[in-house]
Amino acid sequence: MSEENEELVRRYLNAFNERDGERLSELLAEDVVEHGISEELRGREEIVEFLEAHFETFPDYSGTTDAMVAEGDTVAVRYTVSGTHTGEYKGVEPTGHAAEWTGMAMYRIEDGAIAEVWLEEDRLGLLEQLEVVDRPAHLRV
Numbered sequence: 600m601s602e603e604n605e606e607l608v609r610r611y612l613n614a615f616n617e618r619d620g621e622r623l624s625e626l627l628a629e630d631v632v633e634h635g636i637s638e639e640l641r642g643r644e645e646i647v648e649f650l651e652a653h654f655e656t657f658p659d660y661s662g663t664t665d666a667m668v669a670e671g672d673t674v675a676v677r678y679t680v681s682g683t684h685t686g687e688y689k690g691v692e693p694t695g696h697a698a699e700w701t702g703m704a705m706y707r708i709e710d711g712a713i714a715e716v717w718l719e720e721d722r723l724g725l726l727e728q729l730e731v732v733d734r735p736a737h738l739r740v
Contacts, residue, residue, distance in 0.1 A: 657682025
């Protein structure tokens with residue numbers, strides 16, 4: 600079962616990289632919940648709309664899977680995402696800066712679909728690369 604769940608998440612991540620909203624939607628449970636850093640998204644339609652908005656903001660958005668572990672109904676992924684900021688992002692006007700950031704996601708699979716997602720990303724690192732915030736003094740080297 601773990602191998603099947605891992606393959607499902609790989610198909611989801613491939614659809615993400617191909618910006619294929621229809622395939623993303625097909626792999627999500629209708630009532631999927633995504634627990635993000637600052638927001639919670641409910642339902643496949645809301646999640647796909649959120650991702651499509653990110654694809655507009657970072658048109659060359661792409662992700663790589665750095666590690667994946669599956670056990671039972673859960674698949675954990677460590678990833679790196681990159682893209683060029685050419686659209687508004689959370690109230691931040693386009694900067695034209697390229698950025699790369701890392702994150703981790705846990706996917707819970709139920710009845711052959713992604714039913715729940717937990718995300719943690721280095722948003723501070725992203726905002727620093729977009730030159731929206733300065734690195735805190737105690738973290739500067």
